[in-house]
Amino acid sequence: xxxxxxxxxxxxxxTSGAGKSLLVTALARWFARRGVRVAPFKxxxxxxxxxxxxxxxxxxxxxxxxxxxxxxxxxxxxxxxxKPEAETKxxxxxxxxxxxxxxxxxxxxxxxxxxxxxxxxxxxxxxxxQLVIAEGAGSPAEVNLRAGDLVNMAVARETGxxxxxxxxxxxxxxxxxxxxxxxxxxxxxxxxVRGFVLNKFRGDAALLAPAPELLERWTGVPTLGVLPYxxxxxxxxxxxxxxxxGSGSGPRVAIVAYPYASNLDEFWPLAELARVxxxxxxxxxxxxxxxxxxxSKHTAASARWLESSGMAxxxxxxxxxxxxxxxxxxxxxxxxxxxxxxxxxxGAAPGLGLLQLETTMDPAKxxxxxxxxxxxxxxxxxxxxxxxxxxxxxxxxxSRAAGGTREVMAGGRAFARGNVLGVYLHGLFEEPALQRxxxxxxxxxxxxxxxxxxxxLEEHLDMKRIEEMAFSRREPVRQAGAVxxxxxxxxxRLVLYLGGARAGKSAAALERARALxxxxxxxxATAGAGxxxxxxxxxxxxxxxxxxxxxxxEPRDAAAALGRAKHDVALLDCLTLLVSNLLLAAGEDAVRSxxxxxxxxxxxxxxxxIVVSNEVGMGIVxxxxxxxxxxxxxxxxxxxxxxAADEVVLVVAGRELLLD
Numbered sequence: 001x002x003x004x005x006x007x008x009x010x011x012x013x014x015t016s017g018a019g020k021s022l023l024v025t026a027l028a029r030w031f032a033r034r035g036v037r038v039a040p041f042k043x044x045x046x047x048x049x050x051x052x053x054x055x056x057x058x059x060x061x062x063x064x065x066x067x068x069x070x071x072x073x074x075x076x077x078x079x080x081x082x083k084p085e086a087e088t089k090x091x092x093x094x095x096x097x098x099x100x101x102x103x104x105x106x107x108x109x110x111x112x113x114x115x116x117x118x119x120x121x122x123x124x125x126x127x128x129x130q131l132v133i134a135e136g137a138g139s140p141a142e143v144n145l146r147a148g149d150l151v152n153m154a155v156a157r158e159t160g161x162x163x164x165x166x167x168x169x170x171x172x173x174x175x176x177x178x179x180x181x182x183x184x185x186x187x188x189x190x191x192x193v194r195g196f197v198l199n200k201f202r203g204d205a206a207l208l209a210p211a212p213e214l215l216e217r218w219t220g221v222p223t224l225g226v227l228p229y230x231x232x233x234x235x236x237x238x239x240x241x242x243x244x245x246g247s248g249s250g251p252r253v254a255i256v257a258y259p260y261a262s263n264l265d266e267f268w269p270l271a272e273l274a275r276v277x278x279x280x281x282x283x284x285x286x287x288x289x290x291x292x293x294x295x296s297k298h299t300a301a302s303a304r305w306l307e308s309s310g311m312a313x314x315x316x317x318x319x320x321x322x323x324x325x326x327x328x329x330x331x332x333x334x335x336x337x338x339x340x341x342x343x344x345x346x347g348a349a350p351g352l353g354l355l356q357l358e359t360t361m362d363p364a365k366x367x368x369x370x371x372x373x374x375x376x377x378x379x380x381x382x383x384x385x386x387x388x389x390x391x392x393x394x395x396x397x398x399s400r401a402a403g404g405t406r407e408v409m410a411g412g413r414a415f416a417r418g419n420v421l422g423v424y425l426h427g428l429f430e431e432p433a434l435q436r437x438x439x440x441x442x443x444x445x446x447x448x449x450x451x452x453x454x455x456x457l458e459e460h461l462d463m464k465r466i467e468e469m470a471f472s473r474r475e476p477v478r479q480a481g482a483v484x485x486x487x488x489x490x491x492x493r494l495v496l497y498l499g500g501a502r503a504g505k506s507a508a509a510l511e512r513a514r515a516l517x518x519x520x521x522x523x524x525a526t527a528g529a530g531x532x533x534x535x536x537x538x539x540x541x542x543x544x545x546x547x548x549x550x551x552x553x554e555p556r557d558a559a560a561a562l563g564r565a566k567h568d569v570a571l572l573d574c575l576t577l578l579v580s581n582l583l584l585a586a587g588e589d590a591v592r593s594x595x596x597x598x599x600x601x602x603x604x605x606x607x608x609x610i611v612v613s614n615e616v617g618m619g620i621v622x623x624x625x626x627x628x629x630x631x632x633x634x635x636x637x638x639x640x641x642x643x644a645a646d647e648v649v650l651v652v653a654g655r656e657l658l659l660d
Contacts, residue, residue, distance in 0.1 A: 004127070005123065005126040005127060005159075006125075006126040006127075006129050006130050006131055006132055007131060007132075007159075007160075007161075007162070007470055007471055007472075008041075008122075008126070008131075008132045008133075008134050008155075008156075008159040008160070008161035008162070009027065009131065009132070009133050009134070009161065009162050009164070009466070009469070009470040010133070010134040010135070010136065010155065010156050010159075010161040010162065010163045010164065011023045011024050011027070011133070011134070011135055011136065011163075011164050011166060012136035012139070012140050012152055012153075012156075012163055012164070012165050012166070013136060013138065013139055013165070013166050013167070013168075014139055014141075014165060014166065014167040014168075014174070014177035014178050014180075014181045015138075015139055015167070015168060015171070015177055016138050016139070017168055017171075018166045018167055018168045018199060019166055019168060019199040019200060019227075020135050020136060020137075020166060021061040021065070021135060022230070022232070022234070022453065023164070023166055023197065023199070023227075024040055024061075024065050024133050024134075024135045025040075025061075025064060025065045025068045025234065025450065025453060026068075026450075026453035026454055026456065026457050027133050027457065027466075028040055028065050028066075028068040028069035028133055029068040029069065029450040029451065029453060029454040030454040030457050030458065030463065031069075031131055031133070031467075031470075032068070032069045032070045032071075033451075033454060034467075036130050036131050037071070037129050037130045037131070038069040038071065038129060038130070038131050038132075038133055039066070039069065039071060039077060039125040039128070039129040039131075039132050039133070040062050040065030040066055040068075040069060040077050040132075040133055040134075040135070041062070041076075041077055041078075041121075041122060041125060041132050041133070041134040041135070041155075042059060042061065042062050042077070042078050042134065042135040042136075042137070042151065043078075043079060043080060043118040043121075043122070043134075043150050043151040043154070043155050044078075044079075044080040044081075044082065044114070044118070044137060044150055044151040045058075045059035045061065045062065045078050045080070045081050045082070045137070046081075046082040046083075046084065046090065046137070047059050047060065047061070047081070047082075047083070048083050048084060048260060048261070048262035048263070048295075048297045049061075049262060049263050049264060049265045050081060050083065050093075050262070050263065050394060051063035051073065051392060051427075052367055052368060052369055052392035052393070052394060053066075053072070053073040053074050053075060053096075054072070054073075054074050054075070055074060055075035055076075055095060055096040055097075056075050056093070056095070056096020056097045056367045057075070057081055057093050057096050057097075057367055057394060058073060058074070058075050058077060058078040058081060058096065059078045059081055060263070060265050061078075061135070062077040062078040062135075063077075064234065064446070065077075065133075065135075067446060067450070068446075068450040068453075069133075071129075075095050075096035076095070076121035076124055076125055077121075077125070079094065079095050079114075079117045079118050079121040080092070080093070080094055080114050080117065080118065080150070081093040083262075083297055084260065084297065085260065085297055085298050085346070089103075090103065091103050091297070092105075092110070094114065094117055095117055095121070096367070097367070098365050100363070102114070106519065106548050107148060107519060107548075108147075108148060108518070108519035108520040108548045108567075109548070110148070111147075111148045111149075111150055112566075114150055115150050115154075118150050118151075118154075118155070119158065122134075122155065122158065122159065126159070131470060131471070132159075134155055134156075134159075134161060136151055136152040136155070137151045137152065138152075139152075139181055140152035140153045140156075140181065140185060140189070141180065141181040141184040141185065143184060143515075143516060144515060144516070144517070144518045145518065146516075146517075146568065147517050147518070147520035147521075147567055147568040147569060148518075148520050153185065153186075153189045153192075156189065156192045157188070157189065157192070160192070161192060162192070162194045162469040162470055162472070163192045163193045163194060164194065164195050164196075164197055164224070164466070165178060165181060165182065165193050165195070165196050165197070165221075166196075166197040166198075166199050167196070167197070167198055167199065168199055168200050169198045169199065169200055169201045169226070170200040170201070170202060170229060171200075174198055175211045175215055178196050178215060179215060179218060179219065182219050182221065190219075193219075193221050194221065194469045195221060195222055195223070195224040195462075195465070195466065195469065196212075196215065196221055196222070196223045196224065197223070197224055197225060197226075197227065197461065198212075198223060198225070198226040198227065199227045200227070200228075200229045200230075201226045201227065201228055201229065202228065202229045205226050208226065222465075224461055224462045224465060224466060225460045225461030225462055226460060227456060227457075227460050227461065228456070228460065230452075230453065230456055232449050232452065232453065233268060233271055233272060233443075233444075233449055234268065234446065234449050234450075234453075249275070250273050250274035250275055250439060251274050251275070251289040251290055251439070252274070252275045252276075252287055252288050252289045252290070253270055253274040253275065253276040253277075253288065253289070253290045253291075253292065254276075254277060254279045254284055254285055254288040254290070254291045254292070255267060255276065255277070255278050255279065255291075255292045255294055256278075256279060256280075256291065256292070256293050256294070256306075256311060256315075256331075257278040257279065257280050257294075258280075258293075258296065258302040258305045258306060258311070259298070259301055259302060259305050260296050260297040260298040260301055260302060261294050261295065261296055261297075261302070262294065262295040262296060262297045262329075262330065262394075263294060263295045263328075263329070263394070263426050264278070264294055266294075266328075266426050266427050266428075266429060266430060267292070267294070267429055268429075268430075269429050269430060269435055269443035270429060272443045272444065273435060273439040273441065273443055274290075274439065280309070280311075281309075282309065282310045282311050282313070282314035283314075285311075285314045285315070285317075285318045288318070288323070289323060289324075290323070290324050290325075290326070290380075291315070291318055291323070291324075291325050291326070292325075292326045292327075292328065292331070293315075293325070293326070293327040293328065293330075293331030293332075293334055293335065294328055294329075294330070294331055295328055295329035295330045295331060295394070295395075295426065296329075296330030296331065296333075296334070297330070298346055298347075299330045299333050299334060299339055299346055299349065299359075299397075300339060300341070300346050300347035300348060300349035301346075301347075302330065302334060303334055303339065303349035303350065303351065304349065306334065306352070307350075312352055315352055315354070316352060316353075316354065319354050319419065319420055322379075322418075322419055323380075323419060324379070324380035324381065324419050324420075324421070325354065325419060325420045325421070326421050326422070326423070327355075327420075327421070327422040327423070328422075328423055328424075328425075328426060328428075329393070329394065329395050329423075329424055329425075329426060330395070331422065332355075332357075332399065332414075332415070332422030332423060332424060333351065333357075333359045333395075333397065333399065333422075334351055334352055335351060335352055335354045335355040335357065335420060335422045336351040336352075336353075336354075336355050336356070336357030336358060336359055336399060336422075337350070337351050337353050337355075337356060337357060337358060338350050338351055338358060338359070339351060339359045339360075339361065339397070340358065340359065340360045340361065341360075341361040342360070342361075343361065343362070343363055345361040345362070345363055345396050345397070346361055346396065348361075354417070354420045355401075355405045355415055355416075355417050355420055355422055356401060356402040356403055356404050356405040356417065357399045357400065357401055357402070357405060357415060357422070358399065358400050358402065359397050359398070359399040359400075360397055360398060361396050361397040362396055362397055362398065363396070364396075365394070365395070365396050366393050366394070366395050366396070366424075367393065367394050368392065368393050369390070369391075369392050369393075370390070370391055370392060370393050370411075370413060370424075370425055371388065371389070371390045372388070372389060372409040372410060372411065372413045372414065372425065373386065373387065373388045373389075373409065373410070374386065374387050374389070374408055374409055374414065375408050375409070376406065376408055377408055377416055377421070378416070378418060378419075379418060379419050380419060381416060381419070381421050383437040383438060384434065384437055384438070387433060387434060387437060389425065389428055389431050389433070389434055390425075390427075390431065391423075391425030391426050391427040391428050391431075392425065392426050392427055393413075393424050393425060393426070394426065395424060398412060399412060399415065399422075399424075400412070401415050404417055405417045408421070409423070409425075412424070413425055432445075493602075493607075493608050493609070493646055494602060494608075494609050494610075494611070494641070494644055494645040494646055494647075495509075495512060495608075495609075495610045495611070495645060495646060495647045495648075495649065496611050496613065496638070496641050496642050496645045496647070496648045496649070497509040497512075497610065497611070497612045497613070497649050497651060498613055498614070498615040498638065498648065498649070498650050498651065499614070499615055499650060499651035499652060500614065500615060500618075500652070501614065503651045503652055503653060503654070504651050504653070504654035504655075505612055505613075505649075505651040506573055506574070506612050507544075507654075508649065508651050508654075508656055509571060509573065509610050509611075509612045510544065510545065510571065512610055513569055513571040513610050514546065516569045516608055516610075517567060517568065517569030517608070519546055519548035519549065520548075520567045520568065520569065521546070521549045521550070521567055521569045521570070521571060522549070522550040522551075522552060522565035522566060522567045522569070522570045522571070523545055523549050523550065523551045523552070523570075523571050523573070524552050524554060524558060524561045524562065524565070524570060524571065524572045524573070525551060525552070525553045525554070525573060526554065526555050526556075526558065526572070526573070526574060526575075526577040526578040526581065527555070527573075527574075527577050550565065550566055550567060552564060552565065555577070555578070555581045556578070556581050556582050556585060556586075556594070557594070558572055558578055558594065558598050559594065559597035559598045559600070559601040560601075562598065562601045562602060562605060562607065562609065563601055563605060565607060567607075568606075568607050568608060569607065569608045569610070570607050570608070570609050570610070571609075571610045571612070572598075572609065572610065572611045572612065573612040574611075574612040574613055574614070575595075575611050575612065575613035575634070575637055575638070575641065576612075576613050576614040576634060578594070579591050579595075579630070579633055579634045579637050580630060582594055583629070583630055583633060588629065588633060591633050591637065592633075592636070595636075595637045595640050595641070596640070598641075599640065599641070599644050602644075603644075611641055611645075613634070613637070613638050613641070614634065615638070615650065616631050616634050616635060616638075617631075617635050617638075
């Protein structure tokens with residue numbers, strides 16, 4: 001840890017939905033109330049809910065965490081934001097701005113280009129604040145994503161963070177989640193886990209014994225408290241369901257939840273001011289008194305869904321009834337006649353035709369804080385006429401009005417036609433003046449919720465111990481008398497797959513590499529295309545491997561190839577040909593030297609290595625001296641690799657047998 005940099009307290013989760021964002025928000029307010037200057041941080045967030053701060057976009061969660069800490073939100077608090085646009089496609093936002101090239105880059109190749117932005121942002125925040133409270137994503141035990149990690153243990157290792165591991169006990173299996181997550185971490189990562197937190201508990205805490213004590217005996221990590229299932233009114237970026245129609249008081253508000261709906265969290269005040277629900281069925285509009293079309297990360301896809309689901313027809317019928325309809329950002333674009341996309345940003349689509357607007361998509365993204373004044377509104381919206389509001393814009397494209405539709409806010413920020421209003425500004429419902437104009441009262445606001453969360457930590461967690469952990473630079477100390485957990489799981493670092501010809505060993509090793517590294521695997525090929533048949537075999541093997549894998553063709557210098565591998569998981573196929581190539585080219589000493597160099601390169605490089613080789617000890621004695629020398633050398637090479645390996649797997653007729 002560099003001298004003078006603030007310590008890092010980190011919240012990671014045993015699962016997604018464990019309550020990490022809420023815990024960081026509460027911790028930020030708790031430490032801020034004690035006079036600590038706190039910065040929230042999440043290296044990489046995946047969400048279509050974003051806010052605008054100095055420098056551009058950041059995730060809504062980090063924006064709100066900064067407000068809870070009483071500091072100005074900034075993009076360094078969330079240097080990488082992924083905004084899903086399709087099932088397998090995301091827009092990549094780096095330090096507040098879209099990076100089109102990275103958005104087209106495969107996931108497995110992004111980390112080297114993203115990590116510098118993460119590291120520098122983290123270092124800058126630690127230099128300027130007294131404490132950084134970092135949030136992980138998903139779970140640090142997702143071993144298939146380990147090679148590309150830049151948000152969980154990568155951050156913890158970089159900073160020596162004190163990690164709190166949270167589990168959602170409402171789901172069940174919380175103790176298994178905590179122990180399993182801890183067990184799948186590397187030893188140096190386990191040492192950073194300083195406490196467990198059980199979250200979202202409903203019931204009698206006395207029934208939890210003796211599980212917390214057993215967990216501490218097995219891991220040396222204490223359970224620092226049990227948080228109840230906290231009801232709150234804060235925006236939730238992961239599940240922003242704001243209530244159900246018919247509950248509470250106020251007008252019935254329906255928010256249409258089409259695919260890739262974005263910034264739903266901006267409507268959080270409606271949970272207090274109205275009876276509000278996210279709706280996906282056309283019949284849900286029947287009793288609505290206000291309908292909102294929210295932002296969309298993919299306007300064309302949302303337009304297609306409106307038509308195919310029957311929602312478009314229901315919206316036209318709703319608007320014809322004279323009831324108020326509001327479109328925000330992408331929702332504004334959907335209200336128009338058409339979205340044009342000559343440069344292929346998202347795709348063209350017909351609109352609902354409720355506003356006479358033509359929208360043209362532009363690769364240049366508008367990201368800014370905005371102020372404007374509503375003018376000349378009618379009907380339900382007349383209450384907003386003359387009101388000056390502040391919000392933020394995040395959109396591709398500009399809209400132009402034609403006959404019967406008026407621009408009701410300068411700069412093309414809002415358009416209206418009778419009871420239908422479209423605005424480009426997000427965040428308007430967070431304006432108390434607008435709340436009073438439309439609902440006759442203002443929501444209580446966020447400050448009270450931030451304090452309620454901090455109070456809950458004070459009541460239910462050992463905050464004195466957490467504070468000591470946050471500011472302690474010492475390594476964690478295991479409890480006296482602690483015992484190791486039974487058979488903790490451990491990731492193998494060297495695996496040898498043995499088998500006869502066509503036994504299925506290469507296929508089994510390929511699947512193991514895929515499980516450990518996903519798309520981030522380096523394949524070291526030792527086969528050369530000596531004839532047409534071998535070339536055809538090599539091509540067939542390449543077709544079986546994921547296209548994103550790195551391939552290094554190296555028939556003799558496997559140790560150097562392992563050193564050049566850019567991924568943390570490498571598959572060497574096969575040792576059989578490596579020995580053959582070296583024996584024919586340079587002799588027996590070269591074989592022994594290279595196998596030993598390979599083992600040394602593996603030990604020093606820190607990578608996971610999977611080796612495929614033929615088992616030759618069960619065949620007949622070869623008839624010539626060279627073949628016998630080859631058999632003996634390969635047997636020696638197999639024994640040498642097996643002696644260093646964590647696992648040796650014998651594959652016979654496609655069936656795998658783990659050898660002790």
